[in-house]
Amino acid sequence: MTEIVLAHDYLVQVGGAERVVAEWAAGFEATRVVTLAYRPETTFDAFRDLDVRATIPPALSGQVERMLPALPAIAARTTVTGGDVALVSSSGWAHRFRFEIPHVVYVHSPARWLYAADDYRMRLSAIRRAGLTVSTPILRRGDAEAMARATAVIANSEVTRERIRAAYGLESAVVHPPVEPVATDAVAPARVIADAFAVVVARDRGYKNVPLAVDAARAAGLSIAVVGSGSESLDDPAAGVHGLGRVGDSELCWLYRNAEVVVGAGREDFGLTVLEAALEGTPAATVAAGGYLETVRPGVSGAHAASATVADLADAIRAARMSDPDEVRRWGRAFRRDAHVARINAVIGATSDRA
Structure with missing residues (x-):
């Protein structure tokens, strides 16, 4: 060997x-x-x-x-x-x-x-x-x-x-x-999050474009959980924005399983998080660029936005929520x-x- x-x-x-x-x-x-x-x-x-x-x-x-x-x-x-x-x-x-x-x-x-x-x-x-x-x-x-x-x-x-x-x-x-499930057991974060929410997972990097993901989720009528180093600065629960900072894998697993959609708004080389979410049956709404063109199949595992704008990404979020969770899981398992x-x-x- x-x-x-x-x-x-x-x-x-x-x-x-x-x-x-x-x-x-x-x-x-x-x-x-x-x-x-x-x-x-x-x-x-x-x-x-x-x-x-x-x-x-x-x-x-x-x-x-x-x-x-x-x-x-x-x-x-x-x-x-x-x-x-x-x-x-x-x-x-x-x-x-x-x-x-x-x-x-x-x-x-x-x-x-x-x-x-x-x-x-x-x-x-x-x-x-x-x-x-x-x-x-x-x-x-x-x-x-x-x-x-x-x-x-x-x-x-x-x-x-x-x-x-x-x-x-x-x-x-x-x-x-x-791509493997991030955890076997899912543990809810200590913070209370609305029943219908989106999630974005991204460290504090400008090219991740987290503000666009946040604004689009809110425009689509969802609260949003933001996970990753530096996301605490975005925390505004009254506005439906939950900046959770770094979380453990069990908490991330819970967020993936319970979110309505995972949002990708940045310039990603691949886009691993959308597939981690797919393994839990959660679809993705992303910009139509970079690695997301390979990790999200519109109509199967989620939707692509027509442009990198709040309105179009919000439309993609609404479309992604119509995805069949079983189809989403099958897509994720291919990776x-x-x-x-x-x-x-x-x-x-x-x-x-x-x-």
Whole structure:
């Protein structure tokens, strides 16, 4: 059996990429993860049972996103060895590690801070934006050289494949992320939420466009639960907006099961949350862009908005609520972990045959 070592940018948050790595650990029976930083208290509990090897000391792990100028050098000194092949989860850093074994890079998105400046730099101070602008040509060159060293490159969606082609001039296979129920048991949040509500799951990133999701849900006559780091700032129960912040998987499972619809308003590379909700029978209403074109099938698992406006997204919410929960579940099951693992193994096998 092929021994797989996992690599990931940094394990300090609860997000779709981190959930993919957790599913890999189970699906490939991998026990070791190499990463830049690890904070057990702020990421998935599944990593506590693994051998996580982080380059950045624990005391600095919470500051990793502020260490951008130094991260290319730190990544280059992060060595991955042992095992037969490394399976690399990258949104900008892990493919830069120093690999002493063959490595297959699974790209969630080419680095937003290099190739989608409007998405990433809006969160930076003026000084940091200026510094990043000046250094971008050099950083892009090193980024491309690192990606070119991969034994094989996999995109998580068609839109990401196009971004890989544009950023690196490389071709890649498309393998959708693995989607499993987020929890077996559902536990209601301590907060009281209206009987009819929508849910949006997104960290505090401008490109997630949470305000549009909130306004559209309210226009469609629903309260909305907002889940993710930073969502507390949106909390306004009197207006039907419940900013819950980070929640546990059991609470997220309850929200998925009990919501009328999950809303996606941002520019997603894939859109994992809409499929997690689909496994619970809950349809999605999203903008018709990016990964949502692959993760939502109109008339089956939800609806797409005609445009990224409050009125059109509200119409999509109303249409999505007409979906058959059984059809929604069947759609979600097509993205389960076993299918994903089989496709990844096929890519790994093909690279071994060429070696």
